[in-house]
Amino acid sequence: MITTIYIIIISYFILGGIGFYVINRNKPADVAKKSYTKFGTYFIIINALFFSIVINPIVFKYLCVAIIGIGLAELLRLFYKSKQKNKAFFLASLILFSLLSIGLYRFSEIPKNIILFTFLVLSIFDSFSQITGQLWGKTKLFPTISPNKTLGGLVGGTIVATASALLLNSLYNNSPLHIITLAIGIIVFAMLGDLAASYYKRKYKVKDYSNLIPGHGGVLDRFDSLIAGGAWVAVCINLFNF
Template sequence: MTDEAIIRLFAFLIGVLTLATLGGAAMRWRYGRTDGIENFQHRTYAWWVMVAILTLAILAGRALTLALYAGLSALALYEFLRQRPAEIIRTPTSLAAFAVVIPIQYWLIWVEWYGLFVVFIPVYGFLLIPILAVLQGKTEGFLHNVSEIHWGLMLAVFSLSHVPALLLLDIPGFEGRNILLLAFLVLVVQSSDVLQYLWGKAVGRHKLAPSVSPSKTVEGLVGGVASACAVGAFFAWLTPFTRFEALLISFLAATMGFFGGFVLSAIKRDRGVKDWGVLIPGHGGILDRVDSLVFAAPVYFHFIRYWWSA
């Protein structure tokens, strides 16, 4: 059933993305280069990248999937810290975040040590970072610099690591299919992002917080989340959920995903940057693509673990 479900999922995704790609090219040929058409094409290209990553995760097996996400966490953490002065990234504190904290966090998933996985960064990482920082003997900007690394670790490593951690959940009757839980999460959250944009463009009138994100509207939020719930209910066959359960979980994931993107937009505004990076041409860096997942993944993971895991 797993193979059949994966084939059906990818046939659907590739079909939709092919139509979107051809549609974007046709609109550009007909109407020329406009901001709306370019944004649509960039979002389509970003979806091709996400489908490629998801394909790698499915084909690679657990070990390479964890290595892939560890690499994504390292890139996302670098993007988060790179806006700061260069000397901050070269400190022993930052080096420990990359060389010690990331490998241990993903090793804990590999050995399925759930009890330590969920507290390693919030407790031990939280204490380790200021200890290493204070040993450098610099007090100017101490709290700010330590907080930067704490936030980076929580977002780019702790929260993002909950995506591959879905592979360690033991759900009766769903053995060997956990990769579909990962696919479902990515599908719902990223669909919500795109649909919020489309609803906002079509009927958006009331800005949520223009100083944070001028394009976010109440109508976009409501329409995007509602549409993502419909997407989740449609793809309930990927999961151990009933259609109604899939709808509720989609609502939770899409809502948290929205606020994840909103919070990271506020951080970008505070730093005076438009994008976290330039890895995906025209659409920012890794953190720009996973900003919704970093808020949605931990809530999604623990909700499933509490209600469905053995």
């Protein structure tokens, strides 16, 4: 089963690579290079997280703790870099981040098949919302907060991720209704997490949280959807007995 799932992931990445080639073939060399760097780094991250979940989930738990710690450091860094402006906003952001971080930690403790299901839905949505958004996205959803978010990207990513969730029913052995409900919740929270992280950057007038990950705007920029989406699944599993 795991081998089949990994083959599906690689197939998606091949499709994604073709999509990125089509998108970047006529762009300036420096812009295309940055896009390919982001794609390559993302491929490494996806593999690292996938195998941490499959081989030994305790490694995934440690990675979640690292994400929380570095994410907190990035929030603090922007706050102090701004000379502690917007204190009320920072406090509210810190409370929200703390709640989501607790959710992510609890998420790392649930059965590994559900962790893997969530991770795959998140990754597929993230990848294909970017690809379909760049190929067909014209209507911007949140131009002042996250200019790259488009209606085409949201619809394309949601369709592919939801369909994939149904194909991955061997990981989350439940009714189609439960599978779709959990998947849609993952997508919604992933989107909200991404918007919250982007809004925090806009509030402090910076482009990136840090340069720790090549091609990405920091750890929070890369893992905001995992933090929020994982928290949603933790609530569903622990409180609503999904």
